[in-house]
Amino acid sequence: MVFSWRKRKPRNGDKKVHHMELEIPRHFICPIALHLMKDPVTISSGITYDRESIEKWLQDGNFTCPVTNQVLRSFDQIPNHSLRKLIQDWCVENRSHGIERIPTPRIPVSSAEVSEVLFSVSDSKRRLDQCGCLDSVHKIKKWGLESERNRRCIVANDAAGVLAAAFDAFASDSLEKNANVLEEILCVMNWMFPLAQEAQLYLGSKPSLRCMVWFLKSKDISVQQNSINVLKELLSCDRHYGEHLAALDGVNGTLFKFIKDPISPSITKASVMVIYHMVSSPNEKTKAEFVEMGLVSLLLESIIESEKSYCEWALGVIDKLCETKRGREFAYDDALAMPVLVKKILRVSELATEYSVSAIWKLSKCEEKVLIEALQVGAFQKLLLLIQVGCSDETKEKATELLKLLNPYRPGLECIDSLDFKNIKRSF
Numbered sequence: 001m002v003f004s005w006r007k008r009k010p011r012n013g014d015k016k017v018h019h020m021e022l023e024i025p026r027h028f029i030c031p032i033a034l035h036l037m038k039d040p041v042t043i044s045s046g047i048t049y050d051r052e053s054i055e056k057w058l059q060d061g062n063f064t065c066p067v068t069n070q071v072l073r074s075f076d077q078i079p080n081h082s083l084r085k086l087i088q089d090w091c092v093e094n095r096s097h098g099i100e101r102i103p104t105p106r107i108p109v110s111s112a113e114v115s116e117v118l119f120s121v122s123d124s125k126r127r128l129d130q131c132g133c134l135d136s137v138h139k140i141k142k143w144g145l146e147s148e149r150n151r152r153c154i155v156a157n158d159a160a161g162v163l164a165a166a167f168d169a170f171a172s173d174s175l176e177k178n179a180n181v182l183e184e185i186l187c188v189m190n191w192m193f194p195l196a197q198e199a200q201l202y203l204g205s206k207p208s209l210r211c212m213v214w215f216l217k218s219k220d221i222s223v224q225q226n227s228i229n230v231l232k233e234l235l236s237c238d239r240h241y242g243e244h245l246a247a248l249d250g251v252n253g254t255l256f257k258f259i260k261d262p263i264s265p266s267i268t269k270a271s272v273m274v275i276y277h278m279v280s281s282p283n284e285k286t287k288a289e290f291v292e293m294g295l296v297s298l299l300l301e302s303i304i305e306s307e308k309s310y311c312e313w314a315l316g317v318i319d320k321l322c323e324t325k326r327g328r329e330f331a332y333d334d335a336l337a338m339p340v341l342v343k344k345i346l347r348v349s350e351l352a353t354e355y356s357v358s359a360i361w362k363l364s365k366c367e368e369k370v371l372i373e374a375l376q377v378g379a380f381q382k383l384l385l386l387i388q389v390g391c392s393d394e395t396k397e398k399a400t401e402l403l404k405l406l407n408p409y410r411p412g413l414e415c416i417d418s419l420d421f422k423n424i425k426r427s428f
Helices: 051-059 081-093 111-127 130-146 148-156 159-173 179-189 197-203 206-216 221-237 240-246 251-260 265-279 284-293 295-302 308-321 325-333 337-344 350-363 368-376 379-389 393-409
Strands: 002-006 019-023 040-042 048-050
Touching (some): 040 051, 040 081, 111 148, 130 159, 148 159, 159 179, 206 221, 206 251, 221 265, 240 265, 251 265, 251 284, 265 284, 284 325, 295 308, 308 325, 308 337, 308 350, 325 350, 337 350, 337 368, 337 379, 350 379, 350 393, 368 379, 379 393
Antiparallel strands (some): 002 019
């Protein structure tokens, strides 16, 4: 095979870029990827491949050798150290041609090694041995940083369940005393999503939730990020945990502050997602608290110019809060509400459109002036177009009802074509 590259510009001022070719020995080439192997491994058929390529082949559900097509007796991948050393020597010999020596690959972690460390975690949890548990978690963290393959191996051995059990145990003991090990467990669990049922049960316990809320108030932004990520994942698996979370003191105010005074876009977005799951529960008290904090107005202002996903979640929260009388009152009192909601129809995504129409439909129950304002900002045209282009049955039903409510007020009212949302004022 021939390998091409560009040599550096000569120092004597010659501006030409010279193309040269170098032949790579055929047995150095991965039969799947057709490039120089970095981590050659031999499988049961006796053929050597680059580890990354053959792993992907097997993960895609193949049970045969790509070259010989014979069914593999086992999926073991034995490192071909001799070939790897030959490749490294060849790279060194051709260094003058711009070839870089491939680094010596780390040996992937095995299931047996992972099981042994997880056993140590469980043993440390039973004895509430923070130092022992911390050492084991650091090993898992180190393995996970080395490769994606290691992460898959760790997760496949139910590491999330074992670590979640340890987290619950240490959180039940003492937050202050066990803060270090609790922080490290959350950090590692951030790449173990989605969470299995067992892990959810442990992380959804009152001590675990209380610990994560405590971490949200930390001065370390990485600790805050890890905590909000786990909470977001937990509530997305089962919204009932949102009710348990809402029962903890200070959590609503902390989440609200992340949106009002952003410290990180990812933390702000995750906070909105957590709030959405919390207000999706039947607990009216939670909705009332967020409404009285001024969350409706805060979200309306934040989605004027925002990315798609954040906008969808924020509109979802607004829609949920508009289910309450006070929520609708707060939305109606905000001059941004109708212009922003109408603007988001057919502008962001199908989901954002559904939330916007639903919120407008709920607001139309307030008073007559809502319908007049909706007409002035172009709601009738948007809803008519929405029905024509198609939407879900529920949204279509709400849009049709809104059109019937708006129609009597159409004569004499003009649509505002462009809006300056920052300085908008009502015309009545």
